[in-house]
Amino acid sequence: MSIKDNPLGGPLPLSCASVPSIVGMMLRQLGVEHGDRILEIGAGTGYNAALLAELTGDSGHVTTIDINSDVALHARTMLDRAGYQHVHVMERDGLVGAPENAPYDRMLAAVGLWDLPAAWWAQLTEGGRLVLPLRWRGQTRSVALRRRGDTLTSKGMELCGFVPVIGQDGEKTTPLNADDTIRVIHDEDQAVDADALGASLSTTGIEVMSEQRIGGEESFDGVWLRATASDDRVCRLQVTPDAMAREHVLRPAIPVCSPVLIGDSLAYLIVRREDADSQRPHRLGAAAYGPHAAKLAQDLITHIDAWGSARTAIPTLTITPAASHPATQPGHVITKRESRLALTY
Structure with a gap:
């Protein structure tokens, strides 16, 4: 469902609501626990933020951001109407994140990413989980990643499609x-x-x-x-x-x-x-x-x-900052502007 049309006249809307099956799949990947601090990139209708608020409970905190003022206002209005006034809604560039409410135990991107923004590393806790629709070689996968130091390691991935984030042109x-x-x-x-x-x-x-x-x-x-x-x-x-x-x-x-x-x-x-x-x-x-x-x-x-020969096999994806020293790691490496991907079967 389209929330806001693309002002540049492109074929994809600026913002749209994901189908319930995709919402459920990504929430399972995220593995929210009571008390978690969560950042959602791409506020949409506010529905996903409401679900996150339910999952993290009264002791947790949910921040949802969107680059478009109309979309952020729509999410704020819908969340207030549904009784989720405690969810923090911000008009913000998703590539920057929301450092003022960091660190986060869980981060969820509801927009398609071609690269992992360097600014996100400082906002995710050690051991924290990041779920994002990541695009490489023309296809997009919703990847669940766990942080250990300067490495994010996948814990599963699923085929998906998302409206791309504004500001990446790789x-x-x-x-x-x-x-x-x-x-x-x-x-x-x-x-x-x-x-x-x-x-x-x-x-x-x-x-x-x-x-x-x-x-x-x-x-x-x-x-x-x-x-x-x-x-x-x-x-x-x-x-x-x-x-x-x-x-x-x-x-x-x-x-x-x-x-x-x-x-x-x-x-x-x-x-x-x-x-x-x-x-x-x-x-x-x-x-x-x-x-x-x-x-x-x-x-x-x-x-x-x-x-x-192994139809259900999925690779392990590891991501490191592109600015870090390129340590020897197994797998096929794809270097992007801000991150380095390695895929291993």
Whole structure:
């Protein structure tokens, strides 16, 4: 549900209410205890802050902040109306946090983050828990993190989608054709040769199918997550229906949101229905274009097969400040402006 439209006319609202299943999932990740001091970034309707106030009880304290004055006022009004006058509502840039009420035992972001703000470290207690929708390589996961010194270590992650926080621009969008109906969404550290990729799409594509099958309701988003833990070429592909009709592009698994490997060629995830009588009638594979299509397709098949061998496995994510000394740590490292991510299976 949209709370406030984007004043810049963008496709996403400035603020919206999350569906109850996402609210419940993130509260379980947060693990609130009686007496906790809590900071929520992204006030929304105020509903989530009211739930947090119930969970932390009379001995706790909840602060909720929002960068937009209208949204903050709306949350304040709704909380007062529901009897939660003790919740502290502030108009504040979420990237700054609310240091005047710190330290916090729990911090919850209800907006999408591309990077972990450096200002948050000083506001989270040792042993405290942070839950945030974190975006890397084009996909977003709600990650539950526990602080130990200068390291945050994940205690689980779930697929989600959130309105992005205002003030972070590390994710880029690059059109691959003249009418901007095919594009890649990528991180700033990923070099994208739009001319080469656009030229690749004018060639005849190939399909390479894996041995991995899925049922009609079975999730396969773990393929994307698995790829991010070892491959810096993976990002997000968006293809409009018009592009598929006019440019004869093979249909991605999810046209607006599919993992793609890029170079001077590209390969993206596809799904093909093969056996209607099977419990798993759909097969996962790769569609690829360009001079190195076959190699990229096979690389994507390798990621699909790695996921298929342990479908429910999730990586451990550790986050350290980018300004800290880069200690040797296991896993695949993704460096952002203010933080350093490491993923390990």
